[in-house]
Amino acid sequence: MQPTRLFRIFLVFALLGLGLSANAADRPLIGCDLALDQKILPAGSPQSVVIKVSLDVPVIPRETVRPPVNLALVFDRSGSMSGSKIEKARQAAIEALRRLGSGDLFSLVVYDHQVQTLVSAQSAANTEWIETQIRGIQPGGNTALFGAVGQGAAEVRRHVDQPYVHRVILLSDGLANVGPSAPEDLARLGAALLKEGISVTTIGIGTDFNEDLMTRLAARSDGNHYFVEDSRDLSRIFAAELGDVLSVAARRVVVEVECPAGIRPLRVIGREGRIRGNRVEIQMNQLYGGQEKFALIEVEVPASRSGQIMELATASCSYENALTARVEKSSARIQARFSVSQAEVREGADKAVQEAVVENE
Structure with a gap:
């Protein structure tokens, strides 16, 4: 049987194999989430912070018709x-x-x-x-x-x-x-x-x-x-x-992160990425069912006063849903708060993100 014919059959049964309702099928398959290594930043001085862009993929049932x-x-x-x-x-x-x-x-x-x-x-x-x-x-x-x-x-x-x-x-x-x-x-x-x-x-x-x-x-x-x-x-x-x-859920994945004026992307940690001005683009080939894949981006943040909340980035993830062949997109945004309290700053540390940075340096 030719691949194109196989793929047509695959498209017809993919959603049924996943057991998705019509409403669920309208939602992006891949979830996008942002986290910071430091959610509360010390006020009064410029600094760098690491943004973790997480892509969460649901487990694909074994009976689902998969792409060849x-x-x-x-x-x-x-x-x-x-x-x-x-x-x-x-x-x-x-x-x-x-x-x-x-x-x-x-x-x-x-x-x-x-x-x-x-x-x-x-x-x-x-x-x-x-x-x-x-x-x-x-x-x-x-x-x-x-x-x-x-x-x-x-x-x-x-x-x-x-x-x-x-x-x-x-x-x-x-x-x-x-x-x-x-x-x-x-x-x-x-x-x-x-x-x-x-x-x-x-x-x-x-x-x-x-x-x-x-x-x-x-x-x-x-x-x-x-x-x-x-x-x-x-x-x-x-x-x-x-x-x-055999459990690929998404292909041709592109993650784009855009920072507002004043926030400067410095580097992508642990994987290839392209920085152009205040935008970062990262390509991933495939995402697997049940996997969390992530990218780490270090950005420079200007000094700010205590109590201020600042938006640091907006991220979008576009990809081809391997189960439906449709192009889908999910997005998220992240903010940080500034404080003069050292105790608050310490409590604002995200150990999981910090460990990911160490492992990928």
Whole structure:
């Protein structure tokens, strides 16, 4: 069945699968909320404050008809993967394949010092033949990681204009030592793929892989990053990742934050963002059911007198509802109050936001 026909069927039944009433269907699926690391600010001097923009996604019932997935698995077969690592990785890849449906696409790229496409993008229903290709993967030489991710993305790109959830999963236990290998190189690749609607999830095995490289590639493409010390945990990690991919609720997410005159955005913490004057724009590829995703923005606030309440920002989140294919929008605004009371200022601290800042610096 063609993807376009599948998607039409999907649109007809999506709302019924969610059990939504007509009134509920008119409300945005994704909630937008703003919080400050310091709700009450000391009066009398300029200062900076961090705004947390939270996007809350409802849990998607398992029986809901989901959008189809376009998945490329990029598999490290370098020499260091020999033994139980490659055996467990092959089994985890097969289990991941079996979680996909006939309407999903699957491709497989393997790499050592060379990059090879073993399975070009095709229906995941070809399970038996694809499993044979996976079982035949054997360890080889060095690690051409950059080229392998690029080739995996090329397989996904063949269908990027169709209504799939587009994802590359990179599995590696080593350092990139063939081709571009600096974390900055992979970060730029991730940012470029995000603009195409392709996210990269990275799975690092053992203790020898370049964590900075893998983390930045995933973060810049709005993917996930996992660390697996024991290859026996790979099946669990693949199950968790496929659980995310198969529960996408929103795509092409754009968060815009606008500050009034006098409030100056300084930086976006922990993710890519664009600052233009008093406006900030942040792109996210996908949101998953049951997930809270957030962005942190530091802004400069001018001095103000005690008792004054000042509006700091208005945020809007626009996205494509993956369950209905409609473009939706939600919004929120945030204010702060100023005080000369040190006790009030201390009580106005939001520990959860402050912890998020520390974790994402």
